[in-house]
Amino acid sequence: MDTTSQFTPWSSLAGGTLIGLAASVLLIGSGRIAGISGIAADFAFGRDGHRLWRALFLLGLAVTGLGAARFAPGALGTSPRSLAGVAVAGVLVGMGTRLGGGCTSGHGVCGLSRLSARSLAATLTFMATGAATAAAVRWLGGVS
């Protein structure tokens, strides 16, 4: 099955502005960076003991997923990988974001928005290896 992914400039732009708004709410409201890998890691492995706001942020994310399952299930896609592949990917994402100090939200959105050279380097790097990996999977016959 080969269904081409549709280019959706308007809904992607709209969703992106909401993401920007969300990060701005957290910054202006409580002075925090909406870097989700950092929020999750610090919630789970506690660096400064401020667990409540992190738990509530993550809960907010999860609840939208619950809502989507009920009201907009089409917005939830699946990964083409097997459960084993998803597990390997998860370990890589977890380890990589912890070492690299951020992910698409932390470096890509928040870091680039404040013109951080570190975040630019990080973003270009993960985009590059992401691209190489996606291409390699396709060449090796993986389902996309």
Add this chain to the structure above:
Amino acid sequence: MTRRTQQGLVALLSGSIFGAGLLISGMTEPRKVIAFLDFSGAWDPSLAFVMLGAIVVHFGAYRVIQGRAPLWGDAYALPTARRIDGQLVIGSAIFGVGWGLAGYCPGPAIVAFGSGSIQALIFVLALLLGMFGGGKLSARAVRS
């Protein structure tokens, strides 16, 4: 209302808006993410528009906070690291591989987890494992 409660509510709001943004933007569709990353294949540029929308909005927030304290926070908790070091690059590279493999990064995975997805559950558990490992590696690097 205590500071902690205020910050908790801000975080809950931010997480909810963030999740809604991810769902509307298409980022909770791993195949769509992979189609963006795999630019040498049947490219779907949508993720670029997500980032554009987010950064344009969030860039403004950094202007807004100049000379102001957070509304309900004590101070800004902004990253202070400046050096583009090996750990940043290697970590980001590893993250990108995992992202390109499954099409999930932390935010969308948590939204999907909230929807009850078994794939997302596996990913999140693996994510935590990877983060734990990454934390150990990172601590060792700091010590030496």
